Amino acid sequence: SYELTQPPSVSVSPGQTASITCSGDKLGDNYVCWYQQKPGQSPVLVIYENAKRPSGIPERFSGSSSEYTATLTIRGTQAMDEADYYCQAGDRTTVAFGGGTKLTVL
Amino acid sequence: QMQLQESGPGLVKPSETLSLTCSVSGYSISNGYWWGWIRQTPGKGLEWIGSIYHSRRTYYNPSLKSRLTISVDTSKNQFSLRLTSVTAADTAIYYCARDVVQQLGVNNWFDPWGRGTLVTVSS
Numbered sequence: 315s316y317e318l319t320q321p322p323s324v325s326v327s328p329g330q331t332a333s334i335t336c337s338g339d340k341l342g343d344n345y346v347c348w349y350q351q352k353p354g355q356s357p358v359l360v361i362y363e364n365a366k367r368p369s370g371i372p373e374r375f376s377g378s379s380s381e382y383t384a385t386l387t388i389r390g391t392q393a394m395d396e397a398d399y400y401c402q403a404g405d406r407t408t409v410a411f412g413g414g415t416k417l418t419v420l
Numbered sequence: 421q422m423q424l425q426e427s428g429p430g431l432v433k434p435s436e437t438l439s440l441t442c443s444v445s446g447y448s449i450s451n452g453y454w455w456g457w458i459r460q461t462p463g464k465g466l467e468w469i470g471s472i473y474h475s476r477r478t479y480y481n482p483s484l485k486s487r488l489t490i491s492v493d494t495s496k497n498q499f500s501l502r503l504t505s506v507t508a509a510d511t512a513i514y515y516c517a518r519d520v521v522q523q524l525g526v527n528n529w530f531d532p533w534g535r536g537t538l539v540t541v542s543s
Contacts, residue, residue, distance in 0.1 A: 315483060345527040349466075356515060356533040357466070363527065400466055406525035408481055411458075411466035 316405035318412035325418045332388040334415045336401030342381035344403050351414075352397045360399075361386060393419050422446040424516050424534035432510075432541050438503040442516030442534060443496075449474050450494045456519035456530055457490065457501045459512035467512075471519040472499055479524060506541045513538050 318338040326332040336346060346364050349357035359368050361377035364384065374389045384403070388395055396419045401412040428440035442455070449455065456471035470480035472490045480488050489502040503510060514537055517530035 343526075345522070347529040349530075356536055357530070358533075359529055359531040362520075362529040362531075363522070368531065402466075402468075402529065404525045404528060408483075408525070409468040409471075409528065411468065413465050 316403075316408055316410040318401055318403060318410050320399075320401060320412040320415045322413070323416045323418065325420055326388075326391045327420055328393060329390055332391045332395070332417055332419075334386045334388075334399050334401075334417065336384045336386075336403075336412045337382055338403060338405075338410070339382070340405070341384055341403060342379060344405065346377070346379050346384040346401055346403045348377060348384075348386045349400045349402065350395075350397045351400065357400065388417075391417075391419055395419060422518065422532060424518070424532065426514060426516050426534045426537040428514075428537060428539070430538055430540060432506055432539060433543050434507055434541055435505055438501070438506050438510060438539055438541070440501045440514055440516075440537065440539070441498050442500070443498050444518075445497070447518075448494075449492060449497050449499065454519035454521045454528070455492065455499045456517050458515045458517060458530065458533075459510075460515065460536070461512040469501065469503075469514075471521070508541050511539065511541045 348361040351357040364379040365377045423445045454471045457469040472478045487504045492499040517533040521528040
């Protein structure tokens with residue numbers, strides 16, 4: 315199975331920059347996307363193809379990817395950004411999700 | 421606006437078959453795209469189950485493949501999940517979603533998602 319590793323939690327102060335990482339073997343060979351999930355809600359796509367933002371997603375959300383690590387960055391973090399974030403990628407045989415990172419805005 | 425809605429029993433007995441249907445509105449499945457199932461458990465997070473194309477081509481999570489069937493009914497604009505021989509480990513919230521596949525196994529994303537339905541496996 316293909317494993318993607320995320321930190322369980324990240325904390326950030328309002329207005330600061332939050333970075334959430336996703337690590338996996340040969341991650342750079344495939345595309346990564348990111349989802350935001352708030353309590354009691356379904357996941358919402360916030361980044362696809364490593365760095366593209368869907369319509370309606372604020373510009374403060376951005377993504378990047380290198381050979382083994384992808385990063386979701388939230389600039390000027392707001393209280394409404396507090397949520398769980400999941401990365402997702404494939405390895406040609408399956409589709410995998412990271413374990414999720416709980417973002418706390420203190 | 422495309423919307424997806426899961427439906428099916430909320431309680432399934434161990435060793436029996438879990439069956440769910442996803443109804444799509446605002447878009448005709450026949451027009452294209454893949455359509456996927458994902459589940460979420462407190463312990464394992466999100467897990468991709470499998471996806472189907474409107475032509476009935478499928479690709480499944482290898483860990484579930486032996487118990488899994490995903491089918492599509494274009495006349496009803498629905499696709500369905502069937503998971504056999506369930507155990508407590510299959511207890512989860514099951515989501516359906518549009519699977520936007522640019523390159524199979526390399527580049528895909530799920531958008532939008534249904535609201536999810538909780539399925540509990542218990543006697």
